[in-house]
Amino acid sequence: MKPLFTMACQAYDRMEPLRSGSVPIGGAELNFLDLPVEETFFRMLKFGEFDIAEMSLSTYVLTLAEGSPFVAVPVFPSRAFRHSAVYVREDSPVTDPAELAGGTVGVPEYQITAAVWVRGILAEHHGLGVGSVRYRTGGLDTPGRVEKLALRLPAGVEVTPAGPEQTLSRMLLDGSLDAIYSARNPGPFNEPGHGGLRRLFPDPEAVEREYHERTGIFPIMHTLVIRRDVYERHRWLARELVKACARAKDAGLAGIGETAALRFALPWLWAEAERTRAALGEDWWPYGFEPNRTNLETFLRYSHEQGLAARRYEAEELFAPETLAEVVV
Structure with a gap:
């Protein structure tokens, strides 16, 4: 048998x-x-x-x-290519990743693979250092998500959880966050007109194709x-x-x-x-x-x-x- x-x-x-x-x-x-x-x-x-x-x-x-x-x-x-995983408000003045320096970014968990790729790509290819933004973690559209593993992060990397009733999507819309790095679309983005959100890269497919042509990497x-x-x-x-x-x-x-x-x-x-x-x-x-x-x-x-x-x-x-x-x- x-x-x-x-x-x-x-x-x-x-x-x-x-x-x-x-x-x-x-x-x-x-x-x-x-x-x-x-x-x-x-x-x-x-x-x-x-x-x-x-x-x-x-x-x-x-x-x-x-x-x-x-x-x-x-x-x-x-x-998945991940240039398309960076979201900002529709009225955000940010048009280049480096302009997020000094801001606050939401990630469902700091350690998730998509977020590692986004941070690495933005640091290596777009001038946004990993430690140049603050990170808030939590559920994208449902509150309460926590890191699956305990993290021991170096000094200079600031990661704090969102409040027990907060979601990253709502925090982005109300101005508490300047951007979200997410493998999934934030809920409002799926609504007609994208719910007041947009992707940071206006044509992420073109950027992702150029990235692959230059690096050979399909993440x-x-x-x-x-x-x-x-x-x-x-x-x-x-x-x-x-x-x-x-x-x-x-x-x-x-x-x-x-x-x-x-x-x-x-x-x-x-x-x-x-x-x-x-x-x-x-x-x-x-x-x-x-x-x-x-x-x-x-x-x-x-x-x-x-x-x-x-x-x-x-x-x-x-x-x-x-x-x-x-x-x-």
Whole structure:
């Protein structure tokens, strides 16, 4: 009888074949739980409920300092460019990131991956030093969100929680914040006319495309982790999981540019697929270590520079060693 593993991960197109069972994991049965990412992160980090789970790259890196209860594999279910994740009021005089210096910025949690990328990109490429703004943390549209992990930040980085009844969206609208860095749109932004908010970059797609052309980076947000006790009992699982996820990605993205009968309900998705291939290459969502080395090294540098990671980790330290080794036949 094959061992059964429970995996919690959002059912993205690149993961759907694992959920449906059309792509199996060699030697294993899979119980796939399609959960929102915040729920998966919380339950895995606090209670270790799953054998395999999607996890914030930043959160995983922070667990390494105390001897992580997880082991990652180089599979990246979520990636996103993040110039589009900076929001200001519609009437804000700020038109350039450097103009936020001296201001106050809201982030759901200081350590979330999206915020690490935004701070790093704005510091390295747009002249806004990480310590040049103050940070307020809390729920974007629902009060009460707190950091999942205790942080030991260096002097010069000011991070304070919002009040128990405050939300970042409301604080931005009432002038308590000058900007928000958020992976999700603030609630008001989804309203007609964007609810009095705008993105800081007027054409973020153009800025993000230029960033990729210059750096080669399509930022990694999440990785897959195996609970360490499961990994130590089933070392073979790490490599088989990577192989299965690669097959699932290929199957899930097949037909994305089809024109005869649209697989997805977007009329010009074929054109976007062609533009994406032209800009990012045939494998624009790579798994594995070497194709993502620069991406990972940049993130690890940002995490350390921002006072989050205990030291500047080598990218190889993140993953099960057998997933880094080449199989020679």
